[in-house]
Amino acid sequence: MELTIEKIVYPGKSLARKDGQVFFLDEGLPGEIVQVMNVQKKNNFSQATVFKIIQPSHNRILPKCEHYKICSPLQYIDYKEQLIIKTEQLADIFKSFTTNPIAIEASPDSFGYRNKISLNLLWKSKRAFLAYNIRDTHNKFIDINNCFLVSDNLNAILKNTVQLINKHKHKEITGVILRENSCGKAHLTIDLSSEKSLDKIKRTFTENTIPNLLGVVALLKKNDFIQSINIHGANFITENILSNIFSIGPLSFFQINTAMIELVCKDITKNVSFKNSDTIFDLYCGVGTFGLIFSKQVKEVIGIESETANTSFFIKNCKDNDIKNAKVVTSKSEDVCKQLKDMPSNIIIMDPPRSGVHKNILKTLLDARHMTHDTQLIYLSCDPVTMARDLEILTQKYKIHFLKAYDFFPQTPHIETLCILTRK
């Protein structure tokens, strides 16, 4: 069957129509004529796979890697066109809030921008291979020799690591996570299936230096608990953002595209008025990235974060940056609604997971009587659809002052969006 692609809808499916039927395809640029197979009928639409491009778009380019469809499915689209497609998707998602186009800030690097890579280590015929676990599956993997989303430096460290593991036959190592900072220094975390060869593994990484590797930590799963074991060198990595030093542990959350964090912070600085009498509530604060960067401009910062792997580094980051007006509470954000309701706070940062802000927090932000016209909400989201859902609620009492997207994840369908709201 031949279809003409109409548009690419969020999060990344190509839409075509024929005889009143809607088709969602795995690829295809607007205007392209494609031949499809594996048509699967659902209730209101059909899904199909493109197997031949009959008439290609001038925006179609050669993908850099063979397995792009699994992890970076927009690689076949010229980067400028990726940004145009995302702008159109944003206009559609936020159409009930604005008819103005929503700008998207390009990533300075469209490849090699990721500061972290996590891969499985599969053992075949007594040799270890790096493999990517296909999303939403437990047992489907593809072999990875090189990843274009991380730097050449990180790829070189990956190769050296696998060579070392192979040379010493450390079959207990089942996965590797590498993070890199802006100075090109890296930190390695290894997943262990057992601790039986721990001493040998420690010896391997101590006696053999991998260039640019600052340290190695092992993670061992014990029932529901993950034990972190220092293998060699540093057990965290540091990154400098706008003259603040952030230490990030093996299990900490940190934004993937470091260059984009600074661009978001610069837009926040331009569009939020910070006063030295303000209190910032930084909900979903991670290791403190946003709250701590703005701490010098306000009276105090209260971070709320559910994972100790993040809050322990929030505390370290306060100490290392000599920040004395910030504290963190290890709690689910939705469990501090009472404090949020009782404690006057003029600025609330919210950077939730994909699922969006908890409904009890949204309700508190509408109901709290002390939230006056100088209350400002800074909402950063990695899923514009859940953000738009939350904005439907928040705009009952707040107005949108600033809305802009940032391409944190080039070559993928994901979009990061920042919305700043003020009390009506």
Ligand SMILES: C[S@@+](CC[C@H](N)C(=O)[O-])C[C@H]1O[C@@H](n2cnc3c(N)ncnc32)[C@H](O)[C@@H]1O
């Ligand atoms: C998108 S990250 C943002 C982290 C931080 N703002 C940053 O930019 O580095 C979301 C964070 O929320 C935390 N988290 C997830 N669910 C949570 C909840 N219910 N309450 C508090 N924190 C939560 C995660 O551990 C993660 O650190």
